[in-house]
Amino acid sequence: MSVPATDARTAHAAGVERLLESYRALPRTSTVRLAKPTSNLFRTRAPADANGLDTSGLTHVIAVDPATRTADVAGMCTYADLVAATLPSGLAPLVVPQLKTITLGGAVTGLGIESTSFRNGLPHESVLEMDVLTGSGDIVTASRGEHADLFRAFPNSYGTLGYAVRLRIELEPVEPFVALTHLRFHSLSELMAEMHDIIETGRLDGVRVDYLDGVVFSADESYLCVGVQVAAPGPVSDYTGQRIYYRSLQHDDGAKHDRLTIHDYLWRWDTDWFWCSEAFGAQHPLIRRLWPRRLRRSSAYWKLMRVERRFDLGDRLERLRGRPPRERVIQDVEVPIERCVEFLDWFLANVPITPIWLCPLRLRDADGWPLYPLRPGRSYVNVGFWSTVPVGSTEGEANRRIERRVDELDGHKSLYSDSYYSPEEFDRLYGGDAYRAAKRRYDPDSRLLHLYAKAVQRR
DSSP: OOOOHHHHHHHHHHHHHHHHHHHHHSOTTSOOOEEOSOOOOOSOOOOOOTTSEEOTTOOSEEEEETTTTEEEEETTOBHHHHHHHHGGGTEEESOOOSSTTOBHHHHHHSOOOOTTHHHHOOGGGGEEEEEEEETTSOEEEEESSSSHHHHHHOTTOTTSSEEEEEEEEEEEEOOSEEEEEEEEESOHHHHHHHHHHHHHHSEETTEEOOEEEEEEEETTEEEEEEEEEEOSOOOOOOOSSSSOHHHHTOOSSSEEEEEEEHHHHHTTTTTTTTTGGGGGTTTSHHHHHHSOGGGOSHHHHHHHHHHHHHHTHHHHHHHHTTOOOEEEEEEEEEEEGGGHHHHHHHHHHHOOOOOEEEEEEOOSOTTOOTTSOOOTTOOEEEEEEEEEEEOOSSTTHHHHHHHHHHHHTTOEEOSSSOOOOOHHHHHHHTTHHHHHHHHHHHOTTOOSOOHHHHHTSOO
């Protein structure tokens, strides 16, 4: 039974008060951090502070308004809980990132993306207003018309300007099912040309396209996955059991059709963490039959990865095999669509990682966002690749090469994983002037970490 909106608002107010009490209890000289057990960041970080800010009351949906197609949501609410609250009204957030445990506040202060981004931009662009606990200990309501400098600088600040405690976001109507067409390409240039046409027209063969992403398996095997919302019931596929979604894309030529419920479409990548569950053996038929269905999800793989990191299991296994340790290359980069084939050709020739995820995007907002300065009106492709490679002669060698190549192609790299920029490079790429101005105003005593310290120095 759902909680009445008035009760949810009362609970939220109590949660905000506990958050503020925990802030006031911290010594004035201490660095302010969140006390939370989980994260979707892949950067090496300092251990969580047991005396950090209490976010326990900020994990829920406050209210969904079907009439205005908006939702008020606590900052630490996961997208799994948010979607569960909106789908019964036939609504969904404009962009639903791929993993269930990503929080709305995390996607806005960091970056999120999904297959609606070619028409709906990034998650922070559907935020109408948000309440932010700033570094000075104040709750500030930020929007396009109020505290607009914080509103603009918040995306890609990763909690170094403050923490969102409430966000009001736009929702869009959705149908119960998604009809999928997986288009096979033997040439990356042909795939990118088709992607560009769909972005420009919003259609494929005259039919409106609602969802668009793709997967590259090799230079001569790649797919565009085109989704269309449909109301009519019919047979649907299930990729939460023995079948694996990304493998279902593959076929010899032409088009392959599929159909999912809207719920299963939104979480199609979560069951196998895209394809990264293979590293844990979860795609082996025998192991998969024994692996509990409830644990086939990104949060379970995250726990296994934390154990691996804690005990350095991967590198120990490599040493036993007489091989060098491996460097993590877990990245999402945005490359202008007209340069994307050039990047993919370089990547496939230099970085031994496949598959590769492709997700097109175009900003909705004409003014742009200073800390992640993509050009409004320009189409980009998010290229995602997540694996390891043998270490080079210097720390982070593969990641540094990727950073240089993305910069040469006028692209940008998300900061959720390891980065190796110099302070000068970072300042140029991630809106240094706008960031410093917002930092002076909303965190004048530097109670929060600096973005460079958090993203590159990994403090």
